Amino acid sequence: MAEIALDKLLYRLLCGTPGEFRFSPGPVPSGEVIFPDPVSVYVHIPFCHSLCPFCPYTKMLYEAGLAAHYSHALEVEARRVLADLDGKKISSVYFGGGTPLTLLDSVESVLALMSGHLTSGAEVAVEVHPHDINPAAVERLALAGVNMVSLGVESLDNAVLAGIGRNHSAEDALSALHTLMDCGRFSINVDLMTGILGQSRESAVSDMLMLMKSGVDQVSTYPLMDFAFTRMKTRLSLLEQYRLLRDLASAAEHAGYLRTSVWTWTKPGSRKYSSITREDYVGIGAGAASHLGRCFWVNTFDVGAYVDAVDGAHPGDCARGTVVVGDRSACSMERPAIAGGEPNGFTERAAIVLNNLAGSDGIPAVAGDSLTVAEREAAVAEAADSERVSPVAVSILMDDRQSALYRLFWRCYEGEFDLDSREALAVPILRRLVRVAEALRLVARSSSTVRLTERGFFMYHLLERYYTRKYIGTLWRHCRESAFPREIVL
Ligand code: SF4
Numbered sequence: 001m002a003e004i005a006l007d008k009l010l011y012r013l014l015c016g017t018p019g020e021f022r023f024s025p026g027p028v029p030s031g032e033v034i035f036p037d038p039v040s041v042y043v044h045i046p047f048c049h050s051l052c053p054f055c056p057y058t059k060m061l062y063e064a065g066l067a068a069h070y071s072h073a074l075e076v077e078a079r080r081v082l083a084d085l086d087g088k089k090i091s092s093v094y095f096g097g098g099t100p101l102t103l104l105d106s107v108e109s110v111l112a113l114m115s116g117h118l119t120s121g122a123e124v125a126v127e128v129h130p131h132d133i134n135p136a137a138v139e140r141l142a143l144a145g146v147n148m149v150s151l152g153v154e155s156l157d158n159a160v161l162a163g164i165g166r167n168h169s170a171e172d173a174l175s176a177l178h179t180l181m182d183c184g185r186f187s188i189n190v191d192l193m194t195g196i197l198g199q200s201r202e203s204a205v206s207d208m209l210m211l212m213k214s215g216v217d218q219v220s221t222y223p224l225m226d227f228a229f230t231r232m233k234t235r236l237s238l239l240e241q242y243r244l245l246r247d248l249a250s251a252a253e254h255a256g257y258l259r260t261s262v263w264t265w266t267k268p269g270s271r272k273y274s275s276i277t278r279e280d281y282v283g284i285g286a287g288a289a290s291h292l293g294r295c296f297w298v299n300t301f302d303v304g305a306y307v308d309a310v311d312g313a314h315p316g317d318c319a320r321g322t323v324v325v326g327d328r329s330a331c332s333m334e335r336p337a338i339a340g341g342e343p344n345g346f347t348e349r350a351a352i353v354l355n356n357l358a359g360s361d362g363i364p365a366v367a368g369d370s371l372t373v374a375e376r377e378a379a380v381a382e383a384a385d386s387e388r389v390s391p392v393a394v395s396i397l398m399d400d401r402q403s404a405l406y407r408l409f410w411r412c413y414e415g416e417f418d419l420d421s422r423e424a425l426a427v428p429i430l431r432r433l434v435r436v437a438e439a440l441r442l443v444a445r446s447s448s449t450v451r452l453t454e455r456g457f458f459m460y461h462l463l464e465r466y467y468t469r470k471y472i473g474t475l476w477r478h479c480r481e482s483a484f485p486r487e488i489v490l
Contacts, residue, residue, distance in 0.1 A: 013429060013433075014401075014405055014427055014429065014430075014433075015401045015402070015405065015427075016401070016428070016429070017401075019402070020489050020490060021396060021398070021402065021471070021489070021490040022396060022487065022488075022489050022490075023394035023395060023396045023475070023485075023487065023488040023489070023490070024394060024395060024396070024487055025393070025394055025484060025485065025486055025487065026390060026392055026394075026395065026484075027297060027390045027392040027395050028295045028297060028395045028396075028397050029397075032293070032294070032295055032397055033084075033292055033293070033295055034292060034293050035084065035085055035086075035088050035280075035282070035292060036088075036279075036280045036292070036293075037088040037089060038088065038089040038090055038091035038119050038122075039085065039088060039089075039090060039091070039280055039281065039282060039292075040090070040091060040092040040093075040094070040279075040280065040281035040282075041081065041090050041092070041093045041094070041114070041281065041282055041283075041284065042093075042094050042096060042281050042282070042283040042284065042288055042289070042290075043074065043078075043093065043094070043095045043096070043100075043107075043110055043283075043284045043285055043288070044058060044096055044097065044098065044283065044284070044285030044286060044287050044288040044299075045070075045074075045095060045096075045097045045098045045099070045100040045102065045103050045106065045107075045285060046058050046059045046060055046070075046097060046098040046285070046286050046287060046303050047059070047060060047061070047062040047063070047067055047070075047097070047098050047099060047102040047103065048060070048061065048062065048097065048098055048099045048102065048129075049061070049062055049099065049102065049129075049131070049167070050165075050167040051165075052164065052165050052166060053164070053165045053230065053231045053232050054164055054165070054193075054196070054224055054230055054231070054232040055230065056225065056227040056229065056230050056473070056476060057096075057097065057098065057287070058098070058286055058287025058301045058303075059097060059098045059099075060303055062099075062102050066303060066304065066307070067102065067103060069307045069311065070103070070106075070285075070286070070303060070306070070307055071103055071105065071106040071109070072307075072311055073306060073307045073310040073311040074103075074106055074110060074284060074285055075106075075109055075110065075113065076310050076311045077284045077285070077310050077391070078110050078113050078114065078284055079113065081282055081284060082113065082114065082117060084282075085117065088117075089117060089118065089119045090114055090117050090118050090119065090122060091118075091119045091122050091123070092122055092123040092124070092125070092281075093110075093111065093114060093118070093122070093123070093124050093125070094123075094125045094126075094281075095107055095110075095125065095126040095127065096127050097127055099127070099128075099129045099132065100126050100127055100128070101126070101128055101129065101132035101137060102132075104132075104137060104140060104141075107126060107141075107144060107146075108140065108144045110284075111124065111144045111145050111146075112144075115145060118145075123147065123148055123271070124144075124145050124146045124147050124148065125146070125147075125148035125149065125150065125273060126141060126146050126148070126149055126150070127149075127150045127152065128149050128150065128151050128152070128176070128180075129151075129152055129168070130151065130152070130153070130168040130172040130173045130175070130176040131167070131168055131172065131176075132176075133151070133175075133176035133179050133180060134179065135179060135183075138179055138180060138183045139183075141186075142183060142185040142186070146186065147185065147186060147187060148186060148187045148188075148189070148271065148273050149180055149186045149187075149188055149189070150188075150189040150190070150191060150220075150273060151173065151176055151177055151180065151188065151189070151190045151191070152173075152190075152191050153170075153173040153177070153190045153191060153192055153207075153211065154166055154173075154191065154192060154193045155170070155192065155193060155196070155199060155203075155207060156170040156173070156174070156206075156207040156210060156211075157170065157198070157199065157203055157207070158170050159198055160196060160197075160198045160199045160203070163196070163197050163198045164193065164196050164197065164232065173190075174214075177190065177211075177214060177216065178214075181214070181215070181216070187217045187218075187270055187271040187273060188216050188217050188218070189216070189217065189218040189219070189220055189273035190211050190216055190218070190219055190220070191220050191222060192204070192207055192208060192211070192219060192220065192221045192222070193221075193222055193223075193224055194221050194222065194223050194224070194244055194248070195223045195224045195234040195235070195236045195241065195244065196224050196232070196234075197232070197235065201240070201243060201244050201247055204221065204244060204248065205247050205248055205251045208221055208248060208251060208252065208265075209251055209255055212252070212255040212256075212257060212265075212267075213255075215267070216267070217266065217267050217270035217271065217273070218257075218260070218264060218265065218266040218267065218270060218272065218273050219252070219257070219264070219265050220261075220263055220264045220265075220273075221248050221263050221264075221265075222263055223241070223263065223461070223465065225465065225468050225469070225473075226465070226469055226473075227468075227469065227473045227476070227477075228469075228473055228477055229473075229476075229477055229480060238462075241458075241461065241462075242458050245457065245458055245461055246454065246458075248265075249454060249457070252265040256268065259415060259457075260272045260274075260414065260415070261274065261413050261414050261415060262413055262415070262452075262457050262460050262461055262464065263461075274414075279291075279407070280292050280293065283298075283299060284299075285299065285306070286299055286300060286301060286302065286303045286306035286391075287299060287300075287301045287479070291406075293403070294397055294398045294399070294400070294402075294403045295395065295396075295397055295398075296395065296396050296398065296406070297392045297393075297394065297395030297396070298392070298393050298394060298395075298475070298479060299391045299392055299393060300391050300392070300393040300479070300483045300484060301393065301476070301479040301480055301483070302483035305391075305483035305484070306391050309389045309390065309391040310389070310391050393479050393483065393484050393485060394475075394478075394479070394485055394487075394488055400426055401426060401427065403423075403426075404422070404423040404424075404426035404427050405423075405427065407423040408423050408424065408427065408430075409467070411423070412452065412460055413460065413464065415451060415452050415457065416449055416450060416451040416452065417449075417450055418448050418449055418450075419431060419434065419445075419448040419449075419450055420448040434450055437456065440455075441453055441455055441456075442455055442456035442459055443456050470490075471490050474488070474490055475488060475490060
């Protein structure tokens with residue numbers, strides 16, 4: 001209750017009005033989507049060879065049949081994005097997951113499609129698992145144009161790794177790191193986790209320092225996040241979290257690394273590696289988010305529904321046209337495709353369209369075991385069955401103030417923002433809040449640049465944990481529960 005009140009108060013303070021983030025089913029109107037030039041692209045590959053109990057991301061166990069269809073759908077969606085870009089360039093491509101190298105062929109084919117659209121010096125980044133790395137795979141990545149990799153090490157203590165359900169050892173992770181470094185073609189980030197069961201503060205710091213000693217370009221020390229739908233929760237008190245972050249920051253500084261976000265330290269002169277703080281990006285794949293201008297949307301988290309929405313060639317899909325039956329004034333049909341069985345009577349893609357339209361236009365939702373649609377809706381579904389269907393689950397068109405807050409939030413994640421920037425100027429009360437934060441020694445100012453202090457980073461750490469649970473966690477929970485949710489209000 002207190003959290004809700006604080007949340008609303010903060011929103012009102014910053015935006016000047018009571019408000020909320022309201023997500024609608026389906027995509028934003030296409031006229032609202034403006035691609036900047038250049039733009040960033042995120043590609044999601046949801047397959048893993050084993051599932052970690054702490055992981056909140058869109059992922060599933062690798063399954064060869066579905067993976068093959070998914071690869072094809074990714075290419076279809078990538079071609080559509082390139083067509084929508086209409087000649088605009090791409091300055092970064094980031095493959096995340098899941099475990100992207102479960103579909104190394106797909107990484108190569110998507111990059112081949114995009115290669116002629118990249119800016120000179122574009123960042124091409126891939127998340128990798130220690131088991132994926134061997135000299136042949138590394139060579140293929142380099143040949144495909146990958147120049148940044150992020151290796152999931154998580155811990156260098158085998159007991160801790162076993163405790164969090166990772167399927168590799170510290171030795172596997174170090175061997176993968178050396179193979180990547182020996183190649184000499186990548187800027188390398190390693191991910192460590194903190195606040196996990198069995199890990200002491202000293203061992204977290206010592207893991208980070210050992211990796212820095214190897215000369216790696218960047219170390220990210222992500223705290224375990226609490227999501228309602230993941231089994232593992234952090235056990236650290238606020239004081240323990242404070243001490244951990246303070247010790248990591250001080251050790252990283254002594255090792256000569258620069259703080260480039262609340263949890264990230266980068267070697268001077270190295271390229272900073274980040275997947276989540278890009279200004280504008282378009283997402284491809286199941287569960288991928290996109291943020292362009294004031295528009296934000298997420299693709300369906302359901303891998304099968306994604307394939308069906310993007311690429312109707314999924315086996316088991318019915319022939320088009322079967323949705324229109326009877327006297328064309330109304331039709332009733334079963335919906336086993338939605339329930340996960342073999343399609344019968346109409347295609348899953350047609351049902352997706354009806355679901356997207358449901359509620360917004362008086363069209364009945366797909367619910368229960370049967371569905372009745374009137375002639376016009378049947379025609380819509382029939383047309384959709386042969387044409388482009390959106391994989392977008394929900395979207396929001398933010399107002400200017402919300403959009404500015406979103407951007408400021410991620411600027412603060414990186415540790416500084418400019419008071420004269422467009423997003424800062426859109427929040428009139430910000431200058432007064434910065435003065436209060438300065439008095440509390442949460443930030444330090446130099447001209448118009450506002451930089452978080454050690455204390456400010458800890459406050460941001462708490463804020464980020466809160467917003468991840470409250471906003472991202474709630475949005476993701478709805479998207480996990482339904483392939484195409486109805487309205488979501490945060
Ligand atoms: S942490 Fe990585 S390997 Fe583990 S389930 Fe999540 S995406 Fe898969």
